[in-house]
Amino acid sequence: MKILVVDDETDIRVLFEQRFRKEIKSGEIEFAFAYSGDDALGYLGKLMHEAVLILSDINMPGMSGLELLKKIKQKFENPPPVVMMITAYGDSENYKQAMDLGADDFLTKPLDFNLLKEKLKSLS
Amino acid sequence: MIFELIIAIVITRYLRKSMQMATKLPKWDKIFNYIFYAAIALLVIDATIAPARIVTTALSHLLMLYLVYILYKEKEFADARQVLLAIAPFVLLSLFSDITKLTYKSQYSAWKSFLELATGFSVVWMVTMWVIINKQRKALNKEKIKAHEEEEKKKQVISLKDQLEIQVAERTAELTKQKEELEETLTELKATQTQLIHAEKMASLGELTAGIAHEIQNPLNFVNNFAEVNTELIAEMQMEIANGNFQEAKEIADDIKDNEQKISFHGKRADAIVKGMLLHSRKNTGQKELTDINALADEYLRLSFHGLRAKDKSFNATLKTDFEHSLPKVNIVHQDVGRVFLNIFNNAFYAVTEKKKTADENYQPIVSVQTKKINGAVLISVKDNGNGIPQTVLEKIFQPFFTTKPTGQGTGLGLSLSYDIIKAHGGEINVETKEAEGTTFIIQIPTT
Structure with missing residues (x-):
């Protein structure tokens, strides 16, 4: 499974690589990282077919996660990637907006990696 | 006879x-x-x-x-x-x-x-x-x-003189009374000024709170996440050692070491933010310290951005930073100049937000911050692509209590205080603005 992680915090990469150490090693999951909405769209434009799941932070400078979600859902329809939104503000307004825009799931920071792993298992 | x-x-x-x-x-x-x-x-x-x-x-x-x-x-x-x-x-x-x-x-x-x-x-x-x-x-x-x-x-003449003396005494009494009243008013005004400055400080702190929460939450998440990862990695490493895979165990140990550094880094990041907040709210000691302007500007830019973001979910802007890495440290009162940065960042974000309300969909709000070393001073430019400042308003922006914000939303003291603070550091604040194109605030602080 290929997963694109979008977050403006660069250390998120190290964290994911450590957390999914075994999965990466066994080739079960492959990660790509983007540090802004524009970055993410650029990656998807080139290598769309490779990203099956997108994990995006909502709170980013420039293009926010919600705008990115909207654009992904507009541009990439076939096959539609699974998009999970992550935010530090687990409020109902963000949740509702994300769901309206077609988010497949909604997670709050700090990320519960065990929960995320379970969700990924059910996807694959 | x-x-x-x-x-x-x-x-x-x-x-x-x-x-x-x-x-x-x-x-x-x-x-x-x-x-x-x-x-x-x-x-x-x-x-x-x-x-x-x-x-x-x-x-x-x-x-x-x-x-x-x-x-x-x-x-x-x-x-x-x-x-x-x-x-x-x-x-x-x-x-x-x-x-x-x-x-x-x-x-x-x-x-x-x-x-x-x-x-x-x-x-x-x-x-x-x-x-x-x-x-x-x-x-x-x-x-x-x-x-x-x-x-x-x-x-x-004497009676006239007496009358005159009485009148003079009366006038003197009146004047003395007026003087006393004026002095009292002045004292009251001074007290009010102090209160207002304090209120302005607290208002900007209030704007900061949400930003601070966000800025602390992020590094804390990393600290927690990396700590958890390390717990797992240590268990794995012990297993590998037990199985005799020392090469594997060594690789895991290297990761653990890296993670420890990450934990330390993010811990310090949270620490710096809390300290910054305390500095901001604490009574000004007026103590000058050699300060890394890049770090200070970055800290307050983030606080300002996340603070506004937390208040208004629809708010967003692209942040562009262009920091000169060889910037010399500057001797400044940390919390004072921090306030100036915060004020000017908040204003820039306010300007782009206002423009976004009326601009078309293609409008991209951008706030860019640049630092530069020039002869004997550092320059900090804060540029926004908002509506710009009309000439009639431009003359007044550094006046106390002048604000274009709706009543209750701005104290009108932000730029006035900023101006005083930068002047007290021997520096300057300059404004370049073009209507419909945006505004650039240029702060100049001497290095010596």
Whole structure:
């Protein structure tokens, strides 16, 4: 499974690589990282077919996660990637907006990696 | 003799009137009155009863002598002695002539022409004296009136002076009171100013709170996540060691080491933010410290951005930073300059947010921050692509209490305080703006 992680915090990469150490090693999951909405769209434009799941932070400078979600859902329809939104503000307004825009799931920071792993298992 | 009586009548009348004896010398007034009527009575008797002439003549002389005696003796009539001088020759001559007539008839006839001549002279003398006395009296009266007038004037002047002094005292009291009131008002204004500055500080701290929460939450998440990862990695490493895979165990140990560094880094990041917040709210010590302007600007840019973001979910902007890495450290009051940055960042974000409300969909709000080293100073430019500042407003932006924000949303003190702070550091704030294109605030702080 290929997963694109979008977050403006660069250390998120190290964290994911450590957390999914075994999965990466066994080739079960492959990660790509983007540090802004524009970055993410650029990656998807080139290598769309490779990203099956997108994990995006909502709170980013420039293009926010919600705008990115909207654009992904507009541009990439076939096959539609699974998009999970992550935010530090687990409020109902963000949740509702994300769901309206077609988010497949909604997670709050700090990320519960065990929960995320379970969700990924059910996807694959 | 008749002449003597007339003189007595005239003198008594004259003295009573001129000396105002009725009020000033009532006792003598009465006596003079008697003399006056006695003289009239003698005149009448003398004119009607001829045989009594000897008696009336003697009485006339006695009356006249009595009058002369009074004028000569009594000190109340000191002023009237000139009268005495005028009538004395005539009175004495007349007395002498009558006595001679009575006693030495023969002698009298011999001296008659001489006595008559002398009497004539004495009358002339009397009249002349009379005229002189009257003149003197009139001159004296004039002088008296003049003196009296001067006295009156003096009195008026004194009373005017007194009035003036009272007025001056009143005015002085009024002015003193006004001065005291003004001083009180000034004290109140100063207290209000202090309160307002404090309120502005607290308002900007309030804006910061959400940003701070976000800025602390992120590093804390990393600390927690990496700590969890390390726990897992240590268990794995122990397993590998037990299985004898030392190469594998060594790789895991390297990861653990890296993660520890990450934990430390993010821990410090959270720490710095909390410290920054405390610095911001703490009473200003005014202590200058060598500060990394890049780090300070970055910290407050994030705080400002996340603070506004937390308040308004729809808010967003692209942040562009262009920090010169070789920027020298600058000796500044950390929390003061931090406030300036916060203010100017908040303003920039406010400007792009306002523009986004009216601009079309293609509008991309951008706030860029640039640091640069120039000769003897560092420059911090904060640029936004908002609506710009109209010329009429531009002149006022550094004035206290000037704000374009709706009532209750801005204190109008942000830029005014910022200006004061940068001036206190020997620096400058300059503004470049173009309507519809945006604004750039350029802060210049000297390095020395």
